Amino acid sequence: MTTPESQAVAERELCGLVNGLARRIGDHVRERAVALGLTSAQATALRELTGPMTMTELAERMGCEPSNATFVADKLEKLGLLERRPHATDRRAKQLVLTREGTALRERLLDLLVRDSPLAGLTQQEQDVLHGLLHRAVTAATSPSPPADSL
Amino acid sequence: MTTPESQAVAERELCGLVNGLARRIGDHVRERAVALGLTSAQATALRELTGPMTMTELAERMGCEPSNATFVADKLEKLGLLERRPHATDRRAKQLVLTREGTALRERLLDLLVRDSPLAGLTQQEQDVLHGLLHRAVTAATSPSPPADSL
DNA sequence: GGTTACAGCTTGAATATTTCAAGCTGTAAA
DNA sequence: TTTACAGCTTGAAATATTCAAGCTGTAACC
Numbered sequence: 001m002t003t004p005e006s007q008a009v010a011e012r013e014l015c016g017l018v019n020g021l022a023r024r025i026g027d028h029v030r031e032r033a034v035a036l037g038l039t040s041a042q043a044t045a046l047r048e049l050t051g052p053m054t055m056t057e058l059a060e061r062m063g064c065e066p067s068n069a070t071f072v073a074d075k076l077e078k079l080g081l082l083e084r085r086p087h088a089t090d091r092r093a094k095q096l097v098l099t100r101e102g103t104a105l106r107e108r109l110l111d112l113l114v115r116d117s118p119l120a121g122l123t124q125q126e127q128d129v130l131h132g133l134l135h136r137a138v139t140a141a142t143s144p145s146p147p148a149d150s151l
Numbered sequence: 152m153t154t155p156e157s158q159a160v161a162e163r164e165l166c167g168l169v170n171g172l173a174r175r176i177g178d179h180v181r182e183r184a185v186a187l188g189l190t191s192a193q194a195t196a197l198r199e200l201t202g203p204m205t206m207t208e209l210a211e212r213m214g215c216e217p218s219n220a221t222f223v224a225d226k227l228e229k230l231g232l233l234e235r236r237p238h239a240t241d242r243r244a245k246q247l248v249l250t251r252e253g254t255a256l257r258e259r260l261l262d263l264l265v266r267d268s269p270l271a272g273l274t275q276q277e278q279d280v281l282h283g284l285l286h287r288a289v290t291a292a293t294s295p296s297p298p299a300d301s302l
Numbered sequence: 303g304g305t306t307a308c309a310g311c312t313t314g315a316a317t318a319t320t321t322c323a324a325g326c327t328g329t330a331a332a
Numbered sequence: 333t334t335t336a337c338a339g340c341t342t343g344a345a346a347t348a349t350t351c352a353a354g355c356t357g358t359a360a361c362c
Contacts, residue, residue, distance in 0.1 A: 022173035121291025140272025
């Protein structure tokens, strides 16, 4: 049961499971986003805007190019959810700040994301265990994204 | 520690963790796909082609429209990884079958996906636990995708 | 048997998303 | 002050995805 082969197989299965869950979550996010009149990318941005930040920081959090972050920020700004304010110390940078409406919608979004989430089928205790494992997995692998140069 | 409020907060955090992991996995998949000369969608299709199946089944597994599955299948066919064969009992349907090259590339892809995966930081035992939890989560929530009709 | 409704797949147009290259303003270090 | 670079934006381009329409075939029903 603990042969290298069975390990490899189990790891593949696990990879598939996580991928499946990831897609499920992606669908979930998109559905909830649509329910709020947002696109998936806009919802992601809203979720990542845990506080005031620059365009570059948002782009990094979203895992995309700054120009794409500009695109999404434009949409959110037109929707009145976001404001670009001058940065306190660097006049090149913009400080992204959620408006009152933006903050409110973000709350609604987070609530929707939690409700009926693909994780709702687990008990609180199971979710705690899952939380610990995911936290370990994410913090343990702290080198995949930064380079981003495709070789 | 078990008040409804702290539960809600924990669930949000967990949701964020899973989302973060999902994005990490998405990036991971794309990087490995690029390394093999595939796009992310093509890699997903290749991963889902666990055996012969119809276009509709592939589309369902990929979570996209049949027309998109056609698009991706065209690419894979041009790459010589895939064959469309007549279905045994239904002449409307096509049977998608991986070629020898397709099967080989799929193996390489799966190996790459497992290697340095965002889950590599966990011990075997932890992965087993995670496996069980994810399996439960995925099978417990068996109603989000099927309808697919937005509101 | 023939007819009607529907399923599987494909096509082409339209849309959305993302990246790339280039440029502008501002910062920082020499 | 000059040079190199950082942050952001713009527009063009590539890519991905969906939608609407149509073709062929299946199945249920009269």
